[in-house]
Amino acid sequence: MSGLTLRLKAPAHQRLNIAALTPANLAKLSSHDIAHLKVGMDKEALAVGDAFDISGTPGDTLTIEGQGAALDFAGAGLCSGTLIVNGNVGGYAARRMTGGRLEIHGHAGNYLGSGATGGMIHVSGNAGDNLGGIISGDRFGMSGGTVVVGGNIGARAGDKMRRGTVIVKGNTGVGTGTRMLGGTIWAEGHLGPDPGFMMRRGTLIAQRVERLLPTFADCGEHDLVILQILSKYLRDTLGGLAPKPLGKFAHKIGGDLATLGKGEILLPV
């Protein structure tokens, strides 16, 4: 595994926008140019060389040792290769990511995977609000790719999400799948209150739901082939990160009937 390592020199006194720090971007730059890339967000922005010790050579993998920093936009625009962040990241990690792999060994802030269309995102800890959600100016939220969060996630995950898969090992916050248009959010724990608000299509899976909206209707217990396909697909693509395969039957709750109503909440039985 060839690659570059950026190790934070000291806790940064300003937030850092590290969108430019992807393996593909850095592979095109000389070490001088890398050191002079601006990453600080203040008026006198820090450069990479000011904030980080640089070692290794640019390659397929970039490792950022960032404990103590406020790193926003980690892996934003990532299209190939692997970006590993050891430490927490701030907002907008994997923003508009199209491919490659983002490994965050820590927690992630809000809007993780917003606008992403491909690639694999793994957060070992928790993630904040609006995971895979839409931001102002975008037409959709997450539109592809896979996110695996080892802990819990915040509110309104998948807001206007169109495609892709989100796996949450813990629980989700309020309003999971708000305005969802497609894709899958699978929580191995439970869904917070009011999931699927104004959801048109898409699938939410969890062991239980804290509180259902009145515009969701019970469709009964069913043997759904698509769940076997989903379980097998995730096992094949995620290996050890895949959720525990679902049983044969699931309780289907359809909605949101306040809108198109082709979404579903599936509770394994």
Next chain:
Amino acid sequence: MSQAPQTATPSKPMTVNGVTIDDTFAEAFGMSGTGIIITADTLKWARIAADVATGFGTSVIGCGAECGIDRELTPDETPDGRPGVRVLMFGFSPDALIPQVKNRVGQCVLTSPGSACYAGLDAATKIGLGQGPRFFGDGNQTAKKLGDKRYWRVPVMDGEFVIEETTGITTDAVGGGNLLIIGRDRAGLLETTEAAVAAIAKVNDVITPFPGGIVRSGSKVGSKYKGMFASTNDAFCPTLRGVTQSELQAGTIAVLEIVIDGLTSKAVAVAMRAGLKAVTTIGTVKGVTRVSAGNYGGKLGPHHYHLKDLI
């Protein structure tokens, strides 16, 4: 293509285990081929759906497509972890095959209890698989995209019919690989030919589209009657041996043909070799005397499979 032999002239025959192998070749044609996977709750129901979907699929001349079951699949080999079968379909062109796939899946797989249908060929060129049948959902159908595959979920009376949006198609397929098995005992000849079909069934990427894999009515191109594209291959009809320009020697009672379609030319050759080996292993004990192959003098089909190269 299952248009059977026009000529099969032996020149320097060889003998294997008492069976004469003509020094001739099978002449085959380029075709378009596609594959689908049919699964169900049990292998029995997957096979029922596959048998119906491949029915009336013997020859492109009259059926629109040549269809058959390639092999059974274990749960590990299917997208939904259920037992299944892989079906292959062959046609003159992608345009000719597309409606065949749509109609056969729509009428025979969608309707079969517990069934689901997936792409059975990974190829760069795709054709619609669920693009037509999904509309049976009347607006209640939903899609689920996983990776680069999109699955349609069509509500039906026993739950959901899941069907993948597309499957692959190849224009490098070959139709019309063949063996002509000739004998002096009709029952024994059938038994030997069945053994050859069973051996061919173990080869991947090929089908033998005729009933039980065997053709008793090999045809020649054209007819004395206007509008007939093919007619009986009189040179290989035993009852005409004395009154037509026959290819059969004295004592011949029957000729059975195995027609082989494959996704690749190599697969067809492997299948012919397997069939030939099965016949020569049994030898003459059941009345088989000779193996030949059908061709058109090498002028029509680009794929030539010489029997002497397959022994």
